[in-house]
Amino acid sequence: MTFNFTVSPSFPNERISDWYIFNTWLQRALSVPIHLELYNSFGDQRAAIAEGKVDIIYANPFDASLLVREKGFRALARPEGQPDEMVIVAAAGSTVQAIPELRAGARLACSDDPCVNTVGRILLEPANLDAGNVVEHRRETYIQVAREILRGEADIGFLPVEAFEALSTIVRRDLRVLVTSQLHVIHHVFLIGPALQPRADEITGLLVSMHESDKGRGILEALGARSWQAVQQEDVEFMIDIISTLTQ
Incomplete structure (x- = not known):
């Protein structure tokens, strides 16, 4: 077998x-x-x-x-x-410095990873953002998520910490981490x-x-x-x- x-x-x-x-x-x-x-x-x-x-x-x-x-x-x-943690990132040149500064209509790039997306949505709560007031761009890979942000096609993106750290130094330099989850468990x-x-x-x-x-x-x-x-x-x-x- x-x-x-x-x-x-x-x-x-x-x-x-x-x-x-x-x-x-x-x-x-x-x-x-x-x-x-x-x-x-x-x-x-x-x-x-x-x-x-x-x-x-x-x-x-x-x-x-x-x-x-x-x-x-x-x-x-x-x-x-x-443990598994995730980050919400924006472009390094974005005017957004923290999650509460995000507004309704923000463009979100993410994969279809249910765990990362669930935690990410919880981390967006200080901005009063949810599935009803963000524009979600689903992408197949985390490279595509990062690319959307770098091209200005998305305002923020959800990435596992492991995927973020696997990006090249140049790509990470052009991204800003707004928040990192701290679930630990x-x-x-x-x-x-x-x-x-x-x-x-x-x-x-x-x-x-x-x-x-x-x-x-x-x-x-x-x-x-x-x-x-x-x-x-x-x-x-x-x-x-x-x-x-x-x-x-």
Whole structure:
């Protein structure tokens, strides 16, 4: 049986090859065939999840909530280090210096990342902005979001901190961070579906010890992580409760 693995589309495009390398490592470590399928959008990925085409996933916090509560997935590990945060950015030359200075009709560039967009809308509340009084420009990639701002086609944009930091120095120089989220408790997580759960302890062990070999450490560094950290069910449930509160 071949298992299907996918990754949240929020990662930078330059890491596509690194995820294929990780997939090869995982296949060999488990001695099972694993097919990596990367989707261009969150909508396409959710459709695959709904159709039962995903057995393993590195998921954003929003989708982790769906997978654990509704699809019977089990969260095993998350990257050690900083939690997922996002920024709202404007052009460096913009007259807007802070969120409360934004006005109704502001043009917003964003992807279809539900977690980033949910947190971003909360951060816009001091300006009394919501879906009804902003002009939203949906884009497929975070590079396109940044480009819209630099071209003056959008006033602000939503970006994960990781995506913002992955932009070139020149691009970051021409952007201004208006606000950074400080939730501290939400993370991308590595999950497995029901078919692999008899091997949950084995997979967790492989992940959390990955950094102990030179090869494993090199793969992790290419993916922007130092190591995997095992997650406890109560921590996952707490994160899911936070996501549920944010989306109400």
